[in-house]
Amino acid sequence: MxxxxxxxxxxxxxxxxxxxxxxxxxxxxxxxxxxxxxxxxxxxxxxxxxxxxxxxxxxxxxxxxxxxxxxxxxxxxxxxxxxxxxxxxxxxxxxxxxxxxxxxxxxxxxxxxxxxxxxxxxxxxxxxxxxxxxxxxxxxxxxxxxxxxxxxxxxxxxxxxLDPKPVPGLWDLPAPRVAVTWRSHPLLTPKRLEILTRALVSFQQATDTYILLVPFQLSQDLVIAELIHKAIPYHSQILKLTDPQMLRGLFQGVKCYINATA
Structure with missing residues (x-):
């Protein structure tokens, strides 16, 4: 062995x-x-x-x-x-x-x-x-x-x-769906976060998409997800997924993924 x-x-x-x-x-x-x-x-x-x-x-x-x-x-x-x-x-x-x-x-x-x-x-x-x-x-x-x-x-x-697992209720959410992960990072200053959030709001309005906010590390990223959700309260949802296979399964139900740290 x-x-x-x-x-x-x-x-x-x-x-x-x-x-x-x-x-x-x-x-x-x-x-x-x-x-x-x-x-x-x-x-x-x-x-x-x-x-x-x-x-x-x-x-x-x-x-x-x-x-x-x-x-x-x-x-x-x-x-x-x-x-x-x-x-x-x-x-x-x-x-x-x-x-x-x-x-x-x-x-x-x-x-x-x-x-x-x-x-x-x-x-x-x-x-x-x-x-x-x-x-x-x-x-x-x-x-x-x-x-x-x-x-x-x-x-x-x-x-x-990685073998995916289905995310309960994912397919019941409005479509098309876009997953967004914004990580806590020294370059993601409050000013840049404000600019990115405004851009995301404009993107959602222009495309009529439903935004899935996915904090990969709850202790650091959840605060950012909550701030974005407040800007798009009726067209977004925070998904707190801790199972890696469910995180993998999430991408089977979205049209696009946006990841940003700065």
Whole structure:
């Protein structure tokens, strides 16, 4: 039995990252035993039936590293220093440690950057260069790895391969439906949010669409969704979906998806 550590922003209530974990677990062969590093180990274990480890507990993480064969960066924009300078240091530090301990290391479905600091660019380059396999999900990440002369595969976002679940009541809502996710972000200032909201109101009026506001991380994004809903009270609804498969199923019932952070 091969033991693989799945490392990502799991167990933090972010729908996109939870969908990535669900996709990864769905794709792993039966011969692989997964251990997910999670911010909420008990919840992750209950939700996915996978072994877990507290990603903030250094002793636990070191223990599972010593017993593992593979280390998988499990997707998403983990290596960026816009929202946090600590995040890329944490993830590249774990990757570097796994490489030093002799684990096979995989950077899976990565969205790399932005990397604004020279030190984070340098450590990211070193970490990716030491991987046995690298896959990226966008052309910007591909261009960066090409510049670094690091081999990679450009592949679609694996979330689209996740088995969907129907969203109760979705097909009873007015059509056409448009899903909107606006993430909390330093660049999404109150002024920009006001401008984007006015634009969305004009879009809804011009197209007569029904707006589904989908906060991917309730603790950060729900406030934004509530502000938008107040501007379109009769032609919008907030959907608080925490099941990754339902998030995937949502896109089977909408005509368009609008995602913005700035």
């Amino acid at each position: 091969v033991r693989a550590i799945c490392c990502g922003y799991y167990g933090e209530g972010n729908g996109g990252d939870e969908a990535l974990l669900a996709s990864l677990l769905q794709m792993l062969p039966d011969a692989v035993e997964a251990i997910a590093l999670s911010g909420n180990p008990s919840q992750t274990q209950t939700q996915y039936g996978v072994k877990t480890c507290d990603r903030r507990n250094a002793f636990q993480v070191l223990k599972v590293l010593r017993a593992a064969d593979w280390f998988i960066w499990g997707g998403g924009s983990l290596i960026q220093d816009v929202t946090s300078a600590i995040s890329p240091l944490y993830y590249t530090g774990l990757m570097g440690l796994a490489q030093q301990m002799g684990l096979r290391t995989i950077a899976w479905s990565q969205g790399i950057g932005p990397l604004q600091r020279p030190i984070t660019r340098a450590i990211a380059k070193r970490a990716f260069a030491g991987c046995n396999l690298v896959t990226v999900r966008d052309s910007g990440s591909a261009a960066l790895l090409t510049d670094w002369q690091i081999p990679f595969t450009l592949a679609p976002d694996p979330v689209w391969a």
